[in-house]
Amino acid sequence: MTKEEMKKKLEVSKLAIFGGSPAFPEKLHVGRPNIGDREVLVRRLNEALDRKWLTNRGPLVQEFERTIARYTGVKHCIAMCNGTIALEIAIRALGLKGEVIVPSFTFIATAHALQWQEITPVFCDVRTSDFTLDPSRIEELITPRTTGIVGVHLWGRPCDILHIEQIARKRNLKILYDAAHSFGCSYNGRMIGCFGDAEVFSFHGTKFLNSLEGGAVVTNDDDLAKKIRLMKNFGFDGYDTVIYIGTNGKMNEFSAATGLTNFEAIDQFVEVNRRNYHVYKRELAGIPGVHFVEYNEREKCNYQYIVIIIDETKTGLDCNSLVKIFHAENVLVRRYFYPGCHQMEPYRSFFPHAKMLLPNTERYSPRVMSLPTGTSVQPEQIVAMTSLLKYLLRNADSIKSTLKKA
Ligand code: T4K
Numbered sequence: 001m002t003k004e005e006m007k008k009k010l011e012v013s014k015l016a017i018f019g020g021s022p023a024f025p026e027k028l029h030v031g032r033p034n035i036g037d038r039e040v041l042v043r044r045l046n047e048a049l050d051r052k053w054l055t056n057r058g059p060l061v062q063e064f065e066r067t068i069a070r071y072t073g074v075k076h077c078i079a080m081c082n083g084t085i086a087l088e089i090a091i092r093a094l095g096l097k098g099e100v101i102v103p104s105f106t107f108i109a110t111a112h113a114l115q116w117q118e119i120t121p122v123f124c125d126v127r128t129s130d131f132t133l134d135p136s137r138i139e140e141l142i143t144p145r146t147t148g149i150v151g152v153h154l155w156g157r158p159c160d161i162l163h164i165e166q167i168a169r170k171r172n173l174k175i176l177y178d179a180a181h182s183f184g185c186s187y188n189g190r191m192i193g194c195f196g197d198a199e200v201f202s203f204h205g206t207k208f209l210n211s212l213e214g215g216a217v218v219t220n221d222d223d224l225a226k227k228i229r230l231m232k233n234f235g236f237d238g239y240d241t242v243i244y245i246g247t248n249g250k251m252n253e254f255s256a257a258t259g260l261t262n263f264e265a266i267d268q269f270v271e272v273n274r275r276n277y278h279v280y281k282r283e284l285a286g287i288p289g290v291h292f293v294e295y296n297e298r299e300k301c302n303y304q305y306i307v308i309i310i311d312e313t314k315t316g317l318d319c320n321s322l323v324k325i326f327h328a329e330n331v332l333v334r335r336y337f338y339p340g341c342h343q344m345e346p347y348r349s350f351f352p353h354a355k356m357l358l359p360n361t362e363r364y365s366p367r368v369m370s371l372p373t374g375t376s377v378q379p380e381q382i383v384a385m386t387s388l389l390k391y392l393l394r395n396a397d398s399i400k401s402t403l404k405k406a
Pocket of ligand 1: 031083106109178
C-alpha cells in the first residue's frame with residue numbers, strides 16, 4: 001500500500017476494525033527474521049549432513065563461538081540452544097541465589113530464568129530516558145539475601161553500566177546482563193558482551209542476529225566459562241566422567257550454520273534497520289502524544305526495535321485501541337513489554353504490592369508499542385503505516401465513539 005492508496009482508504013467507516021478490508025494485504029510483523037545468503041546456508045547445512053556431526057560442539061558451533069567472541073571482543077562465548085537456557089545456566093554458574101534485582105519492564109524470560117531456580121526476582125523500576133534499570137533505585141532494594149543484579153539492555157539500549165557496576169562493586173554483588181536485544185550494540189565504544197560478570201545473547205528467529213533458536217553466554221572470566229561449558233553439557237568432562245551438575249543447553253550445527261551465515265550479513269541488516277529507523281523518525285516527528293524512542297547514534301546500534309510511547313491524554317486514543325486497529329489492518333505491532341513481569345503470574349500473586357515500587361514501569365508499559373521493521377519492511381510501507389497512525393490520531397474522537405458503539 002502506497003501513501004496515495006492509504007489516503008483513499010482513510011475514512012473511519014473503511015477501517016478494517018469497522019468492517020473495511022485491511023490496508024495491508026500481507027501481515028507486517030515485528031521480528032520477521034533477518035536472513036543471510038541462502039546458498040551459503042544450504043552449503044553449510046549440506047556440509048554438516050555430509051560430516052554426520054549434527055550437535056555436541058560440532059565444528060560450526062565452535063566457529064560460531066569464535067566469531068561471536070571475536071566480534072564482541074570477549075574471551076569466551078558459549079553457544080546455547082536459546083537465550084532463556086543461557087540465562088538460567090549463567091545465573092546458576094554465577095552462584096546467584098536468594099534475591100536478585102531485575103527490571104520488571106522486560107520479556108518474561110528474564111524473571112522466569114531466576115524463579116525457575118527458586119531465586120526471587122526483586123523488581124526494580126526503570127528510568128524514563130531509556131527504560132533500563134534505574135541505578136538510583138537499586139540500593140534501596142538490596143537486602144542481606146541479595147546476591148546479584150540482572151540488567152536488561154532493553155531494545156538494544158545499554159543499561160547505565162557504569163553506575164550499576166559501581167553499586168555492585170560496593171555491595172559485593174554479581175552482575176549479569178540480559179543482552180537478548182543487543183547483539184551488535186556498543187556502550188562507551190565497547191561492544192555489548194564484555195560487561196558485568198557475564199552477558200547473555202538471544203539468537204531467536206526474531207532477533208537482530210538469528211540462529212533459528214539460539215543464545216550464548218559471553219564472559220571474560222575463565223573459570224566461569226569453564227563451569228558454563230560443563231553445565232550446558234550435563235557436566236561431562238570426557239566420555240564417562242561427570243564432574244558438575246548440568247543440563248542440556250547445547251546449540252546444534254544447523255543453528256550454528258544459520259547464525260554464521262546471518263552474521264556475514266549483519267552490516268546489511270544494520271543498514272536496512274537504520275534506514276527504516278530514520279524513515280520512522282522523520283514521519284513520526286512532532287506528533288503530540290507520540291514519543292519516539294531514539295538510539296544513541298554515537299554508539300554502534302542494531303536498530304532492531306522501533307518503539308513509540310503513546311500518551312493517551314494527548315493522542316485521544318490509548319495504546320490498546322491502537323493495537324487493535326493496527327492488527328485489523330494487518331500491522332502486527334507488539335506491546336514489548338506490557339504489562340511488566342510483576343503483573344504476570346506467578347509474580348502477580350507472589351508480590352501483589354510490587355507495583356507501588358514501580359511507578360515508571362506501571363506508567364509506561366501500558367503505553368509502549370513496537371512497530372514493524374527489519375529486512376522485510378520497506379520505506380513506503382513505513383510511510384503508509386505512519387500515515388495511518390496520523391489519520392487515526394487526527395480522528396481520534398470519532399474513532400473512539402465508533403469503537404464504543406461497536
Ligand atoms: N530476554 C529478553 C529481554 C528477551 O526479549 C527474550 C526473548 C529472552 C530473554 C529469551 O530469549 P530466547 O529464549 O527467546 O532466545 C518473541 C520471541 O520468541 C522471544 O525470543 C523474544 N525475546 C520476544 C521479545 O519475542 P513472542 O511470543 O512475542 O513471539 P511471536 O511468536 O509472537 O513472534 C513475534 C513476531 O515475529 C510475530 O509477529 C511473528 C514474527 N515471526 C516470529 C517467528 C518466530 C516471524 O515472522 N517468523 C518467525 O519465525 O516472543
